[in-house]
Each structure stands twice: as C-alpha cells, then as structure tokens.
Amino acid sequence: MSLSEETFDVVVIGGGPVGENAADRASRTGLSVALVESELVGGECSYWACMPSKVLLRAGAVRALARDTPGLRDPGAPDVAAVLARRDEITSGWDDAGQVSWVEGAGLTLVRGHGRLAGERLVEVTVPPAGAGGTGASDGDGAGGLGEAETGESPATQLLRARHAVIVATGSVPVLPDTPGLAEASPWSSREATAADAVPESLVVVGGGVVGVEMANAYADLGAQVTLVARGGLLSNAEPFAGEMVGDALRGLGVDVRTGVEVASVERPGAGSGAEGEATGPVTVTLTDGDTITAAEILVATGRVPRTADLGVESVGLDESGLGRGGALVVDDSMQVAGVTGGWLYACGDVTGRAPTTHQGKYQARVVGDVVAARYGTEAGDRAPTDGEPGPAVGQEGRAWSRYAATADHTASVQVVFTQPQVSWVGPTEREARAAGIPVEAVSYDLAWVAGASVETPGYTGRAQVLVDTQRRVLVGATFVGPDAGEMLHAATIAVVGEVPLDRLWHAVPAYPTVSEVWLRFLESYGL
Numbered sequence: 001m002s003l004s005e006e007t008f009d010v011v012v013i014g015g016g017p018v019g020e021n022a023a024d025r026a027s028r029t030g031l032s033v034a035l036v037e038s039e040l041v042g043g044e045c046s047y048w049a050c051m052p053s054k055v056l057l058r059a060g061a062v063r064a065l066a067r068d069t070p071g072l073r074d075p076g077a078p079d080v081a082a083v084l085a086r087r088d089e090i091t092s093g094w095d096d097a098g099q100v101s102w103v104e105g106a107g108l109t110l111v112r113g114h115g116r117l118a119g120e121r122l123v124e125v126t127v128p129p130a131g132a133g134g135t136g137a138s139d140g141d142g143a144g145g146l147g148e149a150e151t152g153e154s155p156a157t158q159l160l161r162a163r164h165a166v167i168v169a170t171g172s173v174p175v176l177p178d179t180p181g182l183a184e185a186s187p188w189s190s191r192e193a194t195a196a197d198a199v200p201e202s203l204v205v206v207g208g209g210v211v212g213v214e215m216a217n218a219y220a221d222l223g224a225q226v227t228l229v230a231r232g233g234l235l236s237n238a239e240p241f242a243g244e245m246v247g248d249a250l251r252g253l254g255v256d257v258r259t260g261v262e263v264a265s266v267e268r269p270g271a272g273s274g275a276e277g278e279a280t281g282p283v284t285v286t287l288t289d290g291d292t293i294t295a296a297e298i299l300v301a302t303g304r305v306p307r308t309a310d311l312g313v314e315s316v317g318l319d320e321s322g323l324g325r326g327g328a329l330v331v332d333d334s335m336q337v338a339g340v341t342g343g344w345l346y347a348c349g350d351v352t353g354r355a356p357t358t359h360q361g362k363y364q365a366r367v368v369g370d371v372v373a374a375r376y377g378t379e380a381g382d383r384a385p386t387d388g389e390p391g392p393a394v395g396q397e398g399r400a401w402s403r404y405a406a407t408a409d410h411t412a413s414v415q416v417v418f419t420q421p422q423v424s425w426v427g428p429t430e431r432e433a434r435a436a437g438i439p440v441e442a443v444s445y446d447l448a449w450v451a452g453a454s455v456e457t458p459g460y461t462g463r464a465q466v467l468v469d470t471q472r473r474v475l476v477g478a479t480f481v482g483p484d485a486g487e488m489l490h491a492a493t494i495a496v497v498g499e500v501p502l503d504r505l506w507h508a509v510p511a512y513p514t515v516s517e518v519w520l521r522f523l524e525s526y527g528l
C-alpha cells in the first residue's frame, strides 16, 4: 500500500451531476478543487438513471403520438435493438471520457477512487491499482472502485487535505426490502433495468413510485408483459389524480397494475446457478392477497437512501443520531452539514435526502459552490458570484432567496415523471399545503376542454390543477398531467417562485390555441 498526500482548497467527494456542478462553481474564485469519483464521472443520472430511462421511454411516446394523430398511422412496436442502441449512445457506452474532458477543461483535478472522510478537512481515497480502471459498466453494487480481486495488486491510499472545505455529493443507493427469497432471486435494480441488453418476455415491477411507473411504461412499450405491484397507490408523492391517470394509462398499455398489495415472498428455482452465481430461471412472486405472478425478471423499485454508509462520517463526529432519514447528511439552506465542528463540511444532492432529483441537486450544487467560492475565494473576477454586490457576498450564506440559500427546495421543488401521460408538479400537493397550514383552494381543469388540446389530438387526455393561497392570492403549487406535461411546468414554477399576484398573472396572456390557455381558465375559474 502506498500513501501520498496532496492539499487542495476544496475536496468534493462524488462526481455525479451534483458534485461536478459544486466543484465547478467552487473553483470560480480561484480555489483549487479536487473531484473524487469511484465509478463514472457523471454519476447515476448519466449512465443508469435519468438519461437512459428517458431514452427507453421515448420511442413509445412518439409511437403513441403518431397513433393518436389523424392522418398518421401507428408505426408499430418500437424496434428494440434500435432503442437499446440509442440508449448505448446516450450513455456513451458507459464511458465517461467526455465528462472527464469537461472536468479537466473546467480546471478541476479528478482523483479516481473511493473517498472516505478521515478527520477534519481530510479525505482518504482508495485508489484502484493501475490497469484496474475504476470505470466501465458497473456490476451495480454501488461499491465503487475495483481492487485486488481484479489485478492481484493492493489498492493504494491517497490522502487529500482540504485547506477550506469538503463537499459531499455521493448520491444514493437503492433499497432492497427484506422480503423472503427476494435477495436470492437476483432482482434487477434500476441499474439493470436501464442498462439491460435485451427486453425480457415478462417483468414484475415492485414499487409504485417514479422508477416503478417509468420502467413499467418503458418495458411495456418495448414488448414485455409487465405486472406492477404497489403497496399503496401510484406516485404517492404527487396529487392522487396523477397516480390514478397514470394507472389507467398503464392498464391501457397492457400493464397488469396491482395496487394496495405487497410482495409476501419470492422464489426463483436455480438460484445461484448462473455464471456469476445469480439466479436465472423464471421468478415467482407471491402477493399478500395470495395471488402469484411468474415472470422472467423482477425489478425492485422501492426507493433509495442517501449514500453515507461507506463515507467515514464517524471520523468527523457524526454518529447515527447526527444523520437524518435513511442516513442523510443534514444540511442548512447554505448546504452546510449540521453537527460538524468548524463548519467546513458541506453536502448536496441525493446524499442530503432533501429533494432527490438531478435538477434540485444541481441547484443545491450552485448554492454550495457559490457559498464556498465566496467565503474562501481569492479572485473577484468575472466568474465570481456577486449577488449584485461588489465582490463575493460573504456573510449572506443561508439568507432566503439569496444565491447562497437553496430556498426553493422547501417551497418550489419540481418533478417530472416521463410516463405517457407525463406528470409534472411544483411545490406542495394540496394535502401537504394544508398540513403546513397554508390556506389553499385547489383549482382544477380538464385539459381536453382547452382549444389547444383539441388541435394536438382529438382524444387528448389531461388534467391540471393549481393551488391558490387564498390569503396572499398567489400560486403555491401546480400539477399537470398530459402529453408533454413536463414542458408546461416551468411557467408555473416561475409564478410560484416569483409569488406573482393573481391580478398580475391575469395580464400574462397565453397564446391561442395552445394548451397553456389553461392558465386563463384557472384564473376565470377562481373568479377573475
């Protein structure tokens, strides 16, 4: 084992979309930044999550559009090989060379290996031996780095000392319920589902959250016989009507949707017989209502938890009681980790458990990067954050709605689910708003009644709802369900973040005949 030590102003652990952005922004005032990554630069999102999953859904969505447009014909089931080839292209064949050159171009120092906190401002990196790579499509265990087993050489350890700050952006890992027989059945996680090199004849999807509904939709589009098992309803974080509409649409695609039922046990004869000890035969799932389902594969999509188990948090004085739900690093709005003496530890993205999407994580990354750049930076050049003031605005960390606080995480977090129909929302649901004591009135509208919808397709199905704070007369939330509902969201986000008074919103005239005319209908329905 060799030991070397290097000092940087800032060390970022985790080179996913969030870590990359935090590192880039932190470097903007002349700070030297090391970015530590154990697998692929670009993280889960680029290779096993957002990007491949959206490509797997795209052909089916375009097919539905063509089928529903008078004058066009159903182009037929997607060409699976072509869809998988496009997926391979968008993940660059699980090669991160493109992202590495971006990192280098941004002036950051990439350190490959597994980073672990080892005391105040100290990160120990276990570096894979030369030739072991440390990149390439992973086996999906999320352990990161390749070691002794692959090359016969011991991994080296490198110490990185941070003069000022360490930023953790290690993401999250999937949860595997302890259902009898499940672990032994070699279940798919979202990694296998997004990186599969063939479409199984049949698939059981466990979990009715975002991964569950998106992957059920994608695999049904691609020709698998899909059964979706959800212990509650679908998309329980969204408005109830959204989950119901997605459920109806999935049934329309031939998915067997079972809600309100759990998996009691799983059996897979031949467990351990595959080349790498995995199970290979058909899998039989017994449900709590006594029904059984047999399928070629099983996908577990029952949520993710922050990745802190292998981070060495105990070395900086954080025990279990100092961590949040699922082991999250608890942060304030400037993304500083609570309970660490000296205030040098920051975190952003999935590891904080605040709002586990790429866009909210990157927003937090911009905040923490700017906080660190402003607090410790040496140059107030063109790229320095100014917040409208001369030079870096030190001392404003955490001030609501300044660039040094991730305020929108609480009030205006957004999400888009890329099913057919898409679901998009900003801010709280009606139930969440009421629980928070906000006096809201929900104004709901059938999108099919808008002229623009009838132009799009004769059978347009969609619904939208805004939440009006009746005291302040501003919008606090909105949900859209329909084709391309993701593209309708940002107008609502601007209205919520800008706290635009309804009387002023009245003057934001939506063009005719677009689906956005629903904005006029909302206001009219509310009495304007």
Ligand SMILES: Cc1cc2nc3c(=O)[nH]c(=O)nc-3n(C[C@H](O)[C@H](O)[C@H](O)COP(=O)(O)OP(=O)(O)OC[C@H]3O[C@@H](n4cnc5c(N)ncnc54)[C@H](O)[C@@H]3O)c2cc1C
Residues within 6 Å of the ligand: 013, 014, 015, 016, 017, 018, 019, 036, 037, 038, 039, 040, 041, 042, 043, 044, 045, 048, 049, 050, 051, 053, 054, 113, 114, 115, 116, 144, 169, 170, 171, 172, 190, 194, 211, 307, 310, 311, 348, 349, 350, 351, 356, 357, 358, 359, 360, 361
């Ligand atoms: C199937 C699926 C689809 C999704 N689709 C979307 C979508 O469409 N839109 C959206 O906004 N969100 C989507 N998400 C969520 C999104 O993927 C995450 O919110 C996002 O990847 C979080 O970014 P991150 O940088 O915090 O973590 P990650 O992307 O997980 O990156 C963390 C990085 O840190 C590295 N790492 C971890 N520990 C260490 C360590 N100790 N040392 C060194 N490196 C380490 C990892 O190798 C990884 O590269 C999806 C998630 C899934 C599972």
Ligand SMILES: NC(=O)c1ccc[n+]([C@@H]2O[C@H](COP(=O)([O-])OP(=O)(O)OC[C@H]3O[C@@H](n4cnc5c(N)ncnc54)[C@H](O)[C@@H]3O)[C@@H](O)[C@H]2O)c1
Residues within 6 Å of the ligand: 177, 206, 207, 208, 209, 210, 211, 212, 214, 230, 231, 232, 235, 236, 262, 263, 301, 302, 303, 304, 356, 357, 415, 416, 417, 418
């Ligand atoms: N388009 C997007 O933005 C997108 C797409 C996919 C994933 N993501 C993110 O990735 C994360 C993970 O997604 P996910 O769908 O795995 O998690 P999720 O939390 O959205 O949903 C998990 C579902 O599994 C259920 N569940 C939990 N334990 C269970 C058990 N033991 N048995 C049966 N059901 C159980 C939950 O009730 C819930 O419905 C989420 O934070 C999500 O926001 C985002």
